[in-house]
Structures are given as structure tokens and as C-alpha cells.
Amino acid sequence: MRLKKFALAVAVIMASNYPGYAQTANPILVKAGTAVAPVQSTMWGIFFEDINLGADGGIYAELVKNRSFEFNDPLMGWNISGDGVKEGNFLILNRQSENPNNPRYLRVTATGERKGLMQLSNEGFRGMGIKQGLRYDFSVKYQQLIPGMKLHLELVNEKGEPIGAAAFEPLSGTGWQQGNISFTANATVAKAKFNIRFEGSGQLDLDMISLFPSDTWKGRKGGLRADMVQMLADLKPGFVRFPGGCIVEGRDLNNRYQWKKTIGPIDQRQQIVNRWNTEFSYRPAPDYFQTFGLGFFEYFQMAEDIGAEALPILNCGMACQFNTAELVPMADMDPYVQDALDLIEFANGDATTQWGKLRIEMGHPAPFNLKMMGVGNENWGPQYLERLQLFTKAIKSKYPAFNLIYSAGPFSDGELFTQLDTALRKMGADYIDEHYYRKPDWFLKNAARYDNYDRNGAKIFAGEYAAHITEQKKDPIERSNWLAAMSEAAFMTGLERNAAVVQMASYAPLFAHVDGWQWNPDLIWVDNLRVCGTPSYYVQQLFSTNKGTDVVLATSNGQPLTGQDSLYVSAVVNSKTNELIVKLVNTGPVVMEKDLVIEGIKRNGASVQVFTLKGEKPDLSNSLDQPSVIVPVKSLLHAGGKKIRVNLSPYSLTVLNIPYKK
Ligand code: AHR
Numbered sequence: 001m002r003l004k005k006f007a008l009a010v011a012v013i014m015a016s017n018y019p020g021y022a023q024t025a026n027p028i029l030v031k032a033g034t035a036v037a038p039v040q041s042t043m044w045g046i047f048f049e050d051i052n053l054g055a056d057g058g059i060y061a062e063l064v065k066n067r068s069f070e071f072n073d074p075l076m077g078w079n080i081s082g083d084g085v086k087e088g089n090f091l092i093l094n095r096q097s098e099n100p101n102n103p104r105y106l107r108v109t110a111t112g113e114r115k116g117l118m119q120l121s122n123e124g125f126r127g128m129g130i131k132q133g134l135r136y137d138f139s140v141k142y143q144q145l146i147p148g149m150k151l152h153l154e155l156v157n158e159k160g161e162p163i164g165a166a167a168f169e170p171l172s173g174t175g176w177q178q179g180n181i182s183f184t185a186n187a188t189v190a191k192a193k194f195n196i197r198f199e200g201s202g203q204l205d206l207d208m209i210s211l212f213p214s215d216t217w218k219g220r221k222g223g224l225r226a227d228m229v230q231m232l233a234d235l236k237p238g239f240v241r242f243p244g245g246c247i248v249e250g251r252d253l254n255n256r257y258q259w260k261k262t263i264g265p266i267d268q269r270q271q272i273v274n275r276w277n278t279e280f281s282y283r284p285a286p287d288y289f290q291t292f293g294l295g296f297f298e299y300f301q302m303a304e305d306i307g308a309e310a311l312p313i314l315n316c317g318m319a320c321q322f323n324t325a326e327l328v329p330m331a332d333m334d335p336y337v338q339d340a341l342d343l344i345e346f347a348n349g350d351a352t353t354q355w356g357k358l359r360i361e362m363g364h365p366a367p368f369n370l371k372m373m374g375v376g377n378e379n380w381g382p383q384y385l386e387r388l389q390l391f392t393k394a395i396k397s398k399y400p401a402f403n404l405i406y407s408a409g410p411f412s413d414g415e416l417f418t419q420l421d422t423a424l425r426k427m428g429a430d431y432i433d434e435h436y437y438r439k440p441d442w443f444l445k446n447a448a449r450y451d452n453y454d455r456n457g458a459k460i461f462a463g464e465y466a467a468h469i470t471e472q473k474k475d476p477i478e479r480s481n482w483l484a485a486m487s488e489a490a491f492m493t494g495l496e497r498n499a500a501v502v503q504m505a506s507y508a509p510l511f512a513h514v515d516g517w518q519w520n521p522d523l524i525w526v527d528n529l530r531v532c533g534t535p536s537y538y539v540q541q542l543f544s545t546n547k548g549t550d551v552v553l554a555t556s557n558g559q560p561l562t563g564q565d566s567l568y569v570s571a572v573v574n575s576k577t578n579e580l581i582v583k584l585v586n587t588g589p590v591v592m593e594k595d596l597v598i599e600g601i602k603r604n605g606a607s608v609q610v611f612t613l614k615g616e617k618p619d620l621s622n623s624l625d626q627p628s629v630i631v632p633v634k635s636l637l638h639a640g641g642k643k644i645r646v647n648l649s650p651y652s653l654t655v656l657n658i659p660y661k662k
Contacts, residue, residue, distance in 0.1 A: 026556045030571050032580045033600020035550035037500030039572055042238035042309055044544035045506045047464055049244030050290060051276050051519055052512035057125030059228040060294040063211045064122045069104040070271040071289055077123055083116030101270040105207035110149055110198050117197040126515035127191025129528025130155055135214035140179045141207040144170050148202030154195045155185055163187040190528050208267050227531045231524050233306040236545050240303040241311040241506055248313050248377045249320040251275045256315040259343055262295030269295055276518045283518045300368045310368055314340050316376035316387045327383055337394045344370060344399055374405035380416055385423055405431040405461055412436035425457050433463040440467040440487035447491050447562040450498035460501055464508035466521055476520040477623055482615030482630055485535035489653040490585045492543050493570035497560055499551045507540055532622055535630040538613050542632055542655050546581045548572030580658040586648035596644040601660040605640035614652035
């Protein structure tokens with residue numbers, strides 16, 4: 001007994017004298033037996049946009065850039081070389097009236113004796129990531145006008161040395177044919193190129209020149225990069241919002257996203273320029289186009305694969321109001337509204353419906369079970385409200401239970417936000433989509449943002465958010481540092497505590513390619529061969545994989561913890577696994593010792609699982625070379641009772657999984 005007292009005294013003295021240590025007197029009271037609100041299965045999701053080479057050059061695994069010569073400059077990405085190449089050997093033809101969706105193709109003519117071979121090379125999207133021992137699938141559409149040419153296919157490394165090859169002999173016959181051949185690479189190269197050398201004499205038309213790795217997600221031909229999809233699957237997201245973002249609106253209406261043009265045969269998906277091609281003059285991306293190889297069918301399929309609800313966002317008849325602000329007259333809105341109705345039919349309809357039949361023909365007999373859709377992205381003004389009304393009337397009268405998401409515009413407060421929010425609520429919005437790209441400090445100060453939101457009105461979709469540190473960094477991935485992530489975590493405790501009103505949330509943007517980004521910070525960085533989760537990624541993952549089923553109260557001195565003494569706390573129970581899950585964010589520079597007092601459940605004596613995500617310093621970040629500087633670390637806390645003492649590391653997010661008896 002004496003010894004115990006002495007040990008306790010020493011511990012207290014050590015704790016209070018230790019400079020990096022804070023003992024806070026008031027315990028955290030967790031009322032685990034009283035559910036305050038359910039946590040929706042959709043709570044933590046994904047925002048996907050083809051920005052920063054997110055789709056083309058990113059998750060869409062096609063390695064050939066400008067495969068069908070439809071870029072503004074039809075030979076962009078291609079290089080022609082070889083002995084004696086002259087005018088007319090390579091021509092771009094345009095069959096606009098015959099094939100308006102894919103008008104251009106390449107005509108190759110080789111006549112007479114040559115010393116060397118003519119060569120066509122593709123540089124890939126910032127090179128091609130090639131893996132040793134992996135099979136690569138080449139495909140091409142071709143027509144032989146004058147037989148006699150053989151194609152030598154070759155992958156080469158940065159020095160031009162071959163790392164995989166095959167020979168392709170076109171079949172005799174007339175008209176367009178499909179050619180396929182596969183070969184294996186014998187080296188791993190981050191920035192390979194693909195050459196086609198032409199042997200013999202003849203004339204050949206080529207289109208849709210394509211090369212895919214065989215290790216795509218689920219091994220689907222022409223599919224997605226498995227490592228990138230896996231990062232999404234590991235988030236266990238509740239929903240996938242697609243296809244954006246500003247890309248939905250387009251710089252102008254011509255450039256808007258039209259889902260009907262992104263489904264069906266791949267060579268009939270009409271390409272358009274990507275709106276991020278020219279958006280930022282300091283980050284021009286002249287070779288950024290949308291092939292729509294990742295189109296709406298594939299988005300639905302990906303969402304289904306990773307167990308997430310699909311959340312498409314459609315254009316509302318308005319182009320981006322920061323760009324052209326083009327507007328469709330009300331009298332011409334029918335096709336836009338019809339697109340929305342048809343999309344529901346495409347996703348959910350049976351074989352007797354026009355669009356459902358198409359989905360079935362594309363290989364998905366079961367409905368995708370679409371339940372919600374966003375109308376407009378960051379739109380505002382009376383024009384937006386007027387158009388929303390049209391959509392709402394048409395959709396709700398046909399599908400009364402369908403949920404619609406309205407945009408609260410680009411800002412999270414101010415006059416524009418308030419006006420729009422008031423109007424949308426008057427319209428009886430199901431969900432309001434709020435966006436905030438703000439400094440870390442804003443996130444820290446706004447953890448109580450939703451505490452007083454009306455519980456009976458519109459639900460909130462925090463559709464795009466990310467903490468933006470002020471300084472630009474030479475290496476953009478460093479802007480996704482721990483300070484940003486920790487501030488988001490602090491804020492997210494406020495989202496979770498308010499799950500009664502906040503029912504969906506997604507960080508934005510999702511992906512960025514190190515050599516092809518336009519916007520930062522981003523959640524996941526990639527190069528041609530690797531992926532790297534930022535600290536924000538791991539924050540998202542910890543919240544999402546510990547989302548529980550019901551929010552419970554966690555207070556100190558009767559108040560929710562929204563930053564007092566640098567502490568942010570939220571708690572949920574998972575009634576399926578019988579766990580109380582408490583998330584604690586210590587944004588201060590010292591260890592914080594806290595007592596948790598748990599009411600309303602019976603502990604079962606089992607240890608507490610602890611996940612800690614922390615940065616020794618707030619400005620640390622992960623990188624492709626060092627992806628694990630800030631990653632969750634799992635440990636066990638042997639505390640089986642209802643009072644648990646925890647030591648929260650400086651600058652940390654701690655997630656406690658506390659088992660209890662049924
Ligand atoms: O996430 C990047 C962009 O930010 C989105 O496209 C747009 O909605 C927002 O302004």
C-alpha cells in the first residue's frame with residue numbers, strides 16, 4: 001500500500017514536472033448507452049474528379065496518350081521518326097460525317113526500299129509505368145488498304161533500350177478490323193515509351209492504338225489501375241461522388257460533362273478537352289483531354305466494387321460561373337432534365353427500358369440501385385434556383401423517394417452562401433452540398449459549425465473540403481502536411497458529432513499525379529508506378545473505417561469538446577460489433593493525459609484497440625519515396641473497466657475502440 005502511494009506520488013510529480021506534459025482535470029464523460037443520432041452508412045465518402053491526371057493518365061490504366069488522334073493537335077503525344085520519312089507517309093484523315101464521335105485516324109503509307117524502318121512513338125502520359133514480368137495488351141483498329149506491312153511493337157526504357165516487344169501482322173481483309181496482341185515486359189521502368197516500327201510496303205489505317213497493363217483492377221480488360229482503386233477501397237467509402245467538381249459544369253457548355261457520351265463502345269465515346277487543360281496559367285496541361293474510358297458505367301461499377309453508393313453530379317444548364325457562366329435558356333432545358341431522368345433509368349431500369357437495356361448490354365444485368373444525384377456544382381444565383389426547380393419537379397414526380405443534392409455554391413459563408421442556403425431550404429432541399437477550402441485555422445475554429453444546424457431541415461453534404469496551408473511548397477505534396485490533416489480531423493469530430501444533420505462528407509480533390517497536377521493539396525499522390533496516401537488520407541481512413549452506427553455524447557464539463565485546451569472529441573458506438581469508438585484530436589504540442597468515464601454500457605474486460613496518427617512536427621508530410629512518415633499505428637491499451645486513462649500524444653489523432661458486452 002505504502003509502495004503504491006509512493007509510486008503514484010512519483011508519477012504525479014513526474015507528470016507535472018515534465019515540460020511536454022499536460023494533465024487536464026476534467027474527465028471526458030461518454031454516454032455510450034444513449035444514441036443521439038444514427039451515423040449514415042454514407043457518412044464518409046470519396047470525391048472523384050478528372051483533375052491532376054486523376055482519370056486519363058491516372059486511374060484509367062490506358063498507357064497510350066491520344067490513342068485516337070482526337071486531341072486538338074492530332075499528333076500530340078506521338079513522334080514520327082525513321083530513315084527517309086517524307087511528307088505523306090503519315091497522314092491524319094477525318095471521316096467526320098461517317099464517324100462524328102471518333103472522326104480522326106492515321107494513314108501510314110510505306111513504299112519502296114528503305115534502309116531503316118519508319119517509326120511512330122507514343123510518349124505516354126508523362127511516360128509509361130511498366131513493370132517487369134507483367135503482360136501488356138496491345139490493341140488497335142486498322143484497315144489494310146494495300147497489304148504488305150508488318151508492325152514491330154516495342155516498349156523502351158528512358159535510354160531507348162527495348163524492354164518488351166511483339167510483332168503484329170495485320171490480317172488480310174477489307175474494312176476496319178480489330179487487332180490484339182500481348183507481350184511481357186522484362187524490366188520495370190517509370191517513364192517508358194512505346195514504339196511502332198513499320199516493316200515492308202503498303203498502306204494501313206490505324207485508330208484506337210492502345211496499350212494496357214494486364215494487372216488492372218479485377219483484371220478487367222481496358223480497366224483501372226489496381227493500386228489506385230485499392231487506395232479507394234481501403235477507405236471503405238460510403239459513397240463515390242463523380243465526375244466532379246468543376247468538370248461537371250465545363251468552362252463553357254460545350255465542354256460540360258455529358259454522361260451519355262461516356263457510355264457504350266469505347267471508340268464511340270466522343271473525346272473533349274479537359275477543363276483543367278487551361279484553367280491555371282501557371283500549371284498548363286495542353287495534353288489533358290477526356291477520353292471517357294472511365295465513363296459513367298465504369299464509375300458505377302467502381303463504386304459498386306468498393307461497396308460505396310454512387311453519387312453522380314449532373315450539369316444544371318449552367319457552365320462554370322467563374323469562367324464563361326454560359327446559361328441554357330429555360331425553354332431549352334428539356335434535354336438537361338431528360339439526362340437526369342435517363343440516368344436514373346440507366347442505373348436502375350430493367351431490360352424493358354431504353355437506358356436500362358443499355359446498361360444490361362454493357363454487362364451489368366442487376367440495377368446499380370442509384371438513390372441520389374446532385375444537380376449543379378458550385379452554381380448560384382436565381383438562374384440556378386430556377387433550373388433546380390425544373391429538375392426537382394421532373395425527378396420527384398417520377399421518383400418521389402429519390403434524393404437530390406443542391407449546391408450551396410463555392411463559399412462556406414458570406415452573403416452568397418446565406419442567400420442560397422435560405423432559398424434551398426425553402427425549396428425543401430434533401431441535401432445541401434457545402435464546400436470549404438480554407439486555412440487549417442478555419443477548420444480548428446469551426447468544429448462546432450453544425451452544432452446549431454436545424455435537425456429537421458435539409459441534410460448536409462460536406463461535398464468538398466481540405467485544409468489549405470498558406471505557403472506554396474516546391475514539392476506540392478508537402479502542402480498535404482500533418483497540420484492540414486490534423487485540422488481536418490479536428491473539424492471532422494464536429495461532422496461526426498452532428499451526424500444527425502451531416503450525412504455525407506468528402507475531402508477534395510482525390511488524386512494528383514506528381515508530374516501532371518493542377519491543384520494542390522490532394523488526398524492521394526501517384527506517379528506512373530506508385531501511390532502515396534497523404535496524412536489527410538489516413539485521417540479519412542480512420543474516420544471511415546471507424547464510423548460506427550450511432551453517435552453518442554462525449555462531453556467535458558457538460559460541453560462538447562470543440563477545441564478547449566486544444567482537444568477535439570467525438571464518439572460513436574458500433575451496435576453491430578459492440579464497440580464504443582472515441583476519436584480524440586490533441587492539436588497541442590504536449591502530451592495530454594485524459595480520463596474517459598464511460599456510462600451506459602458494460603465493459604467486457606477486453607483491451608482497448610488504439611490507433612494513433614501523429615506527426616512529430618505539424619509540417620511533416622508523406623512522399624512517394626517515404627510514404628509512411630505519418631501513418632496510423634495500432635496498439636493495445638489494457639483497460640477493461642469504465643474509466644480509461646489515455647495519454648494523447650502531441651499533435652495527434654487517437655481512435656479508441658472500446659469493446660463492451662452486448
Ligand atoms: O476540387 C477542385 C475544385 O474545387 C472542384 O472542381 C470544384 O468544385 C471546386 O471549386
